[in-house]
Amino acid sequence: MAGGPHLPAPDAQNPPAPDAPRLLAPAAGAGPGAWQPPPLVYRGFFLNGSGYGEESRGLAQELIRRGYALRVDPVGPADPAALGPPELAFWQGLAAAPVDPARAVHIVAQPPGMAQRPAAAPWAVLRTMFETEVLPREWVQPMSRFDAVWVPSEQNRQAFVAAGLPGDRVRVVPGGVDPDRFRPGLAPLPLPMRRGFAFLSVFDWQYRKGWDCLVRAYARAFGPEDDVVLYLKVTTSNKPVSPEAELAWYLRAEGIAPERMPPLVLLTRPLPAAEMPRLYASADAFVLPSRGEGYARPYLEAMASGLPVIGTAWGGQADFLTPETGYPLRIQGIRPVPRYEPLEVYRGLRWAEPDADHLVDLLREVWNNREAARQRGRRARQQVVERWSVAAAADRLEAALRDLVEESGEYGRSGREG
Known part of the structure; x- marks a missing residue:
């Protein structure tokens, strides 16, 4: 595990994606026809x-x-x-x-x-x-x-x-999302411990995001000899926690020895919004077994970037994540939010429980069938360009x-x- 790698400032060789203010001049003749905005x-x-x-x-x-x-x-x-x-x-x-x-x-x-x-x-x-x-x-x-x-x-x-x-x-x-910002071909960020194949997950560090399910499935799917790495780009906006400490505790509780699994790298340093497209460009696939999403923006950003995406088949992403454009992850059912959930707003409610066995299979499928995964990622980007921009x-x-x-x-x- 590693936290907070150094991320270089943008330069002429690796320019950031366009910032929002550059698009804000009204276009000539703007206005949707006779409709008066x-x-x-x-x-x-x-x-x-x-x-x-x-x-x-x-x-x-x-x-x-x-x-x-x-x-x-x-x-x-x-x-x-x-x-x-x-x-x-x-x-x-x-x-x-x-x-x-x-x-x-x-x-x-x-x-x-x-x-x-x-x-x-x-x-x-x-x-x-x-x-x-x-x-x-x-x-x-x-x-x-x-x-x-x-x-x-x-x-x-x-x-x-x-x-x-x-x-x-x-x-x-x-x-x-903006497919001109999130697109294939950008210069990748120099992430630590890069191996031949990189999975990426982007989320706020909370139980709802299913990081526990992802870590457990990743440890089952791959061994230390496999040429693969999992990057977890996390924020902690909802509660003051230490992802490093919680992850270490979880590995001990599950009996998962870090030396018996391939690298799992925590990226905790804040990343400017303009650099997020280059983060996606640093990966080969995206995965997020979330228990519940309203909008599911990171899935769309990854799809716009041309990545094959593994995501839970329930929640906001179910409107656009299909077997033709991604890898929908089965759920075991709709379950009560556990009593130990630290965010009170969710207690007493229900969300999806991702199928960890199916997640193991999907991780291996994407890793073993890379050209098919890339083709699915290209179709996903096309869908974003046409319908989800x-x-x-x-x-x-x-x-x-x-x-x-x-x-x-x-x-x-x-x-x-x-």
């Missing part, structure tokens, strides 16, 4: 490296390019480790854009437990997601004050409706926005109870 106030995590932040920045830049007047309302502190000073300054500057909140559509991109309709918003949309079979029911009433709730996947739509939200209020508006996501958001304004009237719900 309403002004927008977009509240979200614009200043950090979270999945919510990545999606919000990508969609906002595309909407501005299409001619929308847009003001951002940043939530939370800025994270200089994820965004450089020019990009932070850009998004902070958009907080003063000349948009009248009393005449705008408000898009609130936050987790459902934080959802509060902006006061006096003529229209208000909640862009949100969650990771379990159903939501806590105490979240339903605050969410019902929104004119619409947009979720990224069919599994999320079912979970929100099952919690009590009206079905006609919840709409699937899938997200997307930021531009495609903006098309779907724009259609939902048009329906909202045309159906709800001049003042929407004006904050009335659902």
Whole structure:
């Protein structure tokens, strides 16, 4: 195991993928035909490296390019480790854009437990997601004050409706990634202990992500003589933990001797968002046996990068991860979240349990049949380009926005109870 390798700064030979501000000048003649884009106030995590932040920045830049007047309302502190000073300054500057909140559509991109309709918003949309079979029911009433709730996947739509939200209020508006940023052929990062074949997993260090299942399956699938390495690129945004200490404890508890398995490398050092495409370019395959995902952004980033992807066949990724474009991982069933889950928000709910035996088989299949895996990765990228790009996501958001304004009237719900 190894943590926190040195990652070099971008240079002329290894340029980063394009930053968001470079795309934000409105295109000539922008605007979707006769449709007059309403002004927008977009509240979200614009200043950090979270999945919510990545999606919000990508969609906002595309909407501005299409001619929308847009003001951002940043939530939370800025994270200089994820965004450089020019990009932070850009998004902070958009907080003063000349948009009248009393005449705008408000898009609130936050987790459902934080959802509060902006006061006096003529229209208000909640862009949100969650990771379990159903939501806590105490979240339903605050969410019902929104004119619409947009979720990224069919599994999320079912979970929100099952919690009590009206079905006609919840709409699937899938997200997307930028296939020009995440693409094959980028210069890889110089990762430590590189071997002939590299699996990569990207996630926040928590039980939901299934890292325990992945480590156990990896130790069963390969031995120290196999020319393979597994990289775990992790963050710890949800709780102050030591991934190194928890991983060492887990290996001891499972009786897994590190010297009897191939390298498993923890990458814990913060990585700027502009360098993430090069991380995917450093791997041969992506794997994440998550117990629950709302959006599943890392899967799409890996697919856009042309990697074969192993992922749980339940949750947000089930909308796009198919046997033709990836390696869906069977589940053993929908299980209660264990009582020892440290994040209270999940306790008492249910999520999927990935099939560890099937994961062993899939790891070996990808490793043994590399050309077939590469072909599947190429098909996955093509699918992202055609259906799961930021531009495609903006098309779907724009259609939902048009329906909202045309159906709800001049003042929407004006904050009335659902």
